[in-house]
Amino acid sequence: MVGRYESWGRYPRVRQSAVRLIWRHLSLPVSRDPHRSYLPFGNGRSYGDTCLNDGGILLDARGLDRFIAFDPEEGVLRCEAGVLLSQILDLVVPKGWFLPVLPGTKFVTLGGAIASDVHGKNHSREGTFGRHVRRFELLRSSGERRICSPGENPDWFRGTIGGLGLTGVILWAEIALRRIQSQNVISEAVPAPNLERLFEQLLDSSRNFEYVAAWIDCLARGENLGRGLLFRGNHAGAGSPALQRKSRRGFRVPLDFPVSPVNEVTVRLFNTLVYLAHEKLSSPTVTDYDVFLFELDRIEGSNRLYGPGGFLQYHCVVPLECGKPVVEGMLRLTFRQGMPSSLGVLKVFGALPSPGLLSFPRPGISFALDFPSPGPKVMRLLEEFDGIVSSAGGVVYPAKDARMAPAAFKAYYPQWEALEALRDPKFSSTFWRRVTKE
Numbered sequence: 001m002v003g004r005y006e007s008w009g010r011y012p013r014v015r016q017s018a019v020r021l022i023w024r025h026l027s028l029p030v031s032r033d034p035h036r037s038y039l040p041f042g043n044g045r046s047y048g049d050t051c052l053n054d055g056g057i058l059l060d061a062r063g064l065d066r067f068i069a070f071d072p073e074e075g076v077l078r079c080e081a082g083v084l085l086s087q088i089l090d091l092v093v094p095k096g097w098f099l100p101v102l103p104g105t106k107f108v109t110l111g112g113a114i115a116s117d118v119h120g121k122n123h124s125r126e127g128t129f130g131r132h133v134r135r136f137e138l139l140r141s142s143g144e145r146r147i148c149s150p151g152e153n154p155d156w157f158r159g160t161i162g163g164l165g166l167t168g169v170i171l172w173a174e175i176a177l178r179r180i181q182s183q184n185v186i187s188e189a190v191p192a193p194n195l196e197r198l199f200e201q202l203l204d205s206s207r208n209f210e211y212v213a214a215w216i217d218c219l220a221r222g223e224n225l226g227r228g229l230l231f232r233g234n235h236a237g238a239g240s241p242a243l244q245r246k247s248r249r250g251f252r253v254p255l256d257f258p259v260s261p262v263n264e265v266t267v268r269l270f271n272t273l274v275y276l277a278h279e280k281l282s283s284p285t286v287t288d289y290d291v292f293l294f295e296l297d298r299i300e301g302s303n304r305l306y307g308p309g310g311f312l313q314y315h316c317v318v319p320l321e322c323g324k325p326v327v328e329g330m331l332r333l334t335f336r337q338g339m340p341s342s343l344g345v346l347k348v349f350g351a352l353p354s355p356g357l358l359s360f361p362r363p364g365i366s367f368a369l370d371f372p373s374p375g376p377k378v379m380r381l382l383e384e385f386d387g388i389v390s391s392a393g394g395v396v397y398p399a400k401d402a403r404m405a406p407a408a409f410k411a412y413y414p415q416w417e418a419l420e421a422l423r424d425p426k427f428s429s430t431f432w433r434r435v436t437k438e
């Protein structure tokens with residue numbers, strides 16, 4: 001059972017000493033052993049080690065699964081922190097409400113969404129998830145419970161949003177929803193033959209479309225360097241036809257591949273087919289939000305395709321003006337090192353400030369790349385990425401990280417000491433110990 005707790009990238013593999021399911025206990029099952037540390041666990045959709053606690057105890061929060069109150073007039077929902085965003089959508093969408101911010105998977109818990117202060121494809125319009133959190137209750141290892149909101153325990157509110165589970169367990173949260181008139185999205189895919197055009201499309205589309213993200217073919221070179229597809233969409237208005245909801249899980253990876261089928265040959269073939277299939281601008285299509293927003297959920301267990309070694313995602317944001325040269329520089333570096341990425345995704349982050357002390361999003365261009373089988377060569381490449389990102393004034397996303405060095409982390413997040421001061425003395429994680437090491 002303990003071994004089944006892993007992160008999405010399945011790297012690093014660590015062994016927790018124990019897992020405790022938390023329900024509606026009045027206090028945490030804290031041991032007297034001063035060397036045992038605790039960490040809440042949501043649904044393990046973080047890529048790296050922010051949800052892992054080697055040698056320590058994980059507090060599985062998925063037992064906190066109750067809806068508490070829903071005001072269908074005001075669109076305010078209160079539920080326990082282990083409820084999945086998918087379950088919230090199932091409840092509120094038929095009533096004309098929607099979650100204002102959704103990451104690329106809906107299989108994330110409410111507590112995990114707050115603790116990583118997640119963002120979606122509409123950051124320019126809605127900012128991060130934490131901006132829509134009104135209040136929550138935090139349980140500390142001492143047994144103390146604190147209601148936190150912008151006006152009540154504001155430091156704990158700020159520290160817990162994006163606080164990576166280190167300030168205590170979020171028991172429940174109250175969130176503000178947004179109205180929708182239809183559960184459809186009018187979407188289109190726009191091809192771009194090179195990075196120049198992809199950036200133009202990305203920035204233009206961010207003005208007129210709520211949801212915008214670009215997929216990059218990270219293997220295209222020469223005049224096609226940075227070619228890709230821009231996916232954009234807006235919620236449909238009232239009167240949009242009800243679409244028949246197909247079964248969402250198209251395919252399930254049934255086993256752990258002994259050798260990963262994700263390699264340069266298969267990725268090149270896949271990318272070329274995807275690009276050619278969309279080479280002509282598609283006309284706007286009416287799509288169910290579920291199909292448009294959660295493409296990555298279509299293959300259940302897609303992380304198993306990377307084989308036993310797992311994979312790493314490098315996810316950074318850099319100021320807008322540096323976006324194109326940084327992305328170009330990183331792509332060229334992957335070619336020089338002979339390690340092209342299997343997947344690249346670009347988004348635009350707008351100016352709405354993130355509420356969390358350690359929140360990742362800030363105005364600029366966000367770029368994420370996947371690398372199978374993390375070994376020393378990949379680690380060296382990502383260290384070089386760190387050099388590019390930090391000189392551009394950017395930062396790396398902790399929720400996707402499993403390797404950044406303490407010096408890099410402390411330079412990206414100089415406010416880390418303020419979170420350290422708010423950290424529950426009995427809480428820690430593999431990530432936190434790694435990045436705060438002297």
Ligand SMILES: Cc1cc2nc3c(=O)[nH]c(=O)nc-3n(C[C@H](O)[C@H](O)[C@H](O)COP(=O)(O)OP(=O)(O)OC[C@H]3O[C@@H](n4cnc5c(N)ncnc54)[C@H](O)[C@@H]3O)c2cc1C
Nearest residue numbers: 042043044045046103104109111112115118119164165170
């Ligand atoms: C396919 C895919 C696409 C993704 N797309 C995006 C994206 O577009 N944008 C984005 O921002 N992220 C994205 N992510 C990352 C994901 O949204 C975050 O890592 C999220 O935090 C995972 O939530 P979880 O419930 O699985 O929590 P876990 O991964 O289990 O934990 C995440 C953190 O939350 C803490 N935590 C969990 N529950 C609680 C609680 N009750 N109280 C206090 N702390 C708690 C944990 O300690 C940990 O630090 C994606 C992940 C995947 C797999």
